Amino acid sequence: MKDLSLHILDIVQNSISAGATEIKISILENQGKDQYLIEITDNGRGINADDLGRVTDPFFTSRTTRKVGMGLPLLKQNAERTGGNMSISSTPGKGTSINAIFGLSNIDRPSMGDIGGTLAMLISSNPIIRFIYSHTTAAGSFKLDTNEVIEMLDGMSIASAPVYNFLKEMINENLMEIQFS
Amino acid sequence: MSQVKSLADLRKLKEDLQGKMSLREKSNHPESMVQVKVAMATCGIASGAKQVMDFFINEFDKRNIHAVVTQTGCMGYCYAEPTIEVTIPGQEPIVFGYVDTKKADEIIEKYIKNGELVEGIIPVKYQSIETNKENK
Numbered sequence: 001m002k003d004l005s006l007h008i009l010d011i012v013q014n015s016i017s018a019g020a021t022e023i024k025i026s027i028l029e030n031q032g033k034d035q036y037l038i039e040i041t042d043n044g045r046g047i048n049a050d051d052l053g054r055v056t057d058p059f060f061t062s063r064t065t066r067k068v069g070m071g072l073p074l075l076k077q078n079a080e081r082t083g084g085n086m087s088i089s090s091t092p093g094k095g096t097s098i099n100a101i102f103g104l105s106n107i108d109r110p111s112m113g114d115i116g117g118t119l120a121m122l123i124s125s126n127p128i129i130r131f132i133y134s135h136t137t138a139a140g141s142f143k144l145d146t147n148e149v150i151e152m153l154d155g156m157s158i159a160s161a162p163v164y165n166f167l168k169e170m171i172n173e174n175l176m177e178i179q180f181s
Numbered sequence: 182m183s184q185v186k187s188l189a190d191l192r193k194l195k196e197d198l199q200g201k202m203s204l205r206e207k208s209n210h211p212e213s214m215v216q217v218k219v220a221m222a223t224c225g226i227a228s229g230a231k232q233v234m235d236f237f238i239n240e241f242d243k244r245n246i247h248a249v250v251t252q253t254g255c256m257g258y259c260y261a262e263p264t265i266e267v268t269i270p271g272q273e274p275i276v277f278g279y280v281d282t283k284k285a286d287e288i289i290e291k292y293i294k295n296g297e298l299v300e301g302i303i304p305v306k307y308q309s310i311e312t313n314k315e316n317k
Contacts, residue, residue, distance in 0.1 A: 006226050011232065017254060035257065065254075065255050065256060069223075070223045097293075118231070121231065121234060124226075125251045126252075145286055152191045154191050154192075154195065161238050161241070162194060166190070170186035173186050174186070176185075
């Protein structure tokens with residue numbers, strides 16, 4: 001994956017496949033600890049204990065269309081390459097939480113990339129899922145909850161090109177304000 | 182310096198669009214609209230499916246084509262990513278492989294607008310060697 005936003009797009013697809021109705025994506029840029037934390041939590045069907053140990057094995061997947069599953073192994077590899085790690089916790093029936101820690105200033109850490117586009121795309125393709133995004137840096141924080149967006153739209157479809165472009169620009173502009181990296 | 186957008190601006194955008202939208206709402210039956218599904222699993226994303234989807238969303242709007250663009254999982258054609266599935270109302274879905282923005286433009290202009298088939302179709306009857314063995 002070229003940047004972190006593509007990893008997020010990829011991992012969130014797992015939550016969508018697991019039937020989640022609420023997906024939280026939280027980013028914390030911790031300069032004190034020199035860590036870049038990405039946490040994705042969903043309320044999907046969860047992963048059973050047997051499979052939980054195998055999800056970072058590239059030759060394990062729940063799909064039947066192919067025999068490899070690279071999403072989590074790639075994220076893990078990228079995190080470890082920057083001196084970080086990745087952990088997963090899950091309760092069947094309750095949901096799953098993915099925690100990836102990257103080295104903030106590590107030269108191998110990919111940049112965030114077009115997270116605005118990623119979120120806008122997820123929101124407009126999955127209008128029934130509530131997405132809660134938060135991003136905190138030393139300069140401040142930004143939060144987006146699709147429930148607030150739906151309230152503002154007051155009946156207008158969230159899945160339209162003008163709304164998609166608006167969200168993309170709004171998210172990216174606000175993140176620039178807090179100097180995200 | 183221009184103002185950073187906030188959710189309040191979204192309400193303004195909504196009011197601007199209201200007139201234009203109401204027209205669209207009337208024809209808002211998914212089965213009467215062109216449907217494009219972009220395969221967005223790890224393989225698709227790594228090959229650039231995000232740019233392709235962005236292209237479709239914006240081009241349909243610009244070219245005034247009523248279409249629904251959504252994401253789907255991996256269809257098993259990882260070698261041919263990014264892949265998309267296009268359903269024209271009343272017709273069988275067709276899967277296209279190796280879709281970049283140039284190919285996407287061709288698909289909109291030729292297939293979606295005129296029903297002309299373009300190169301890059303993945304046959305529905307395609308079976309991997311293994312599934313063939315199982316059938317024998």
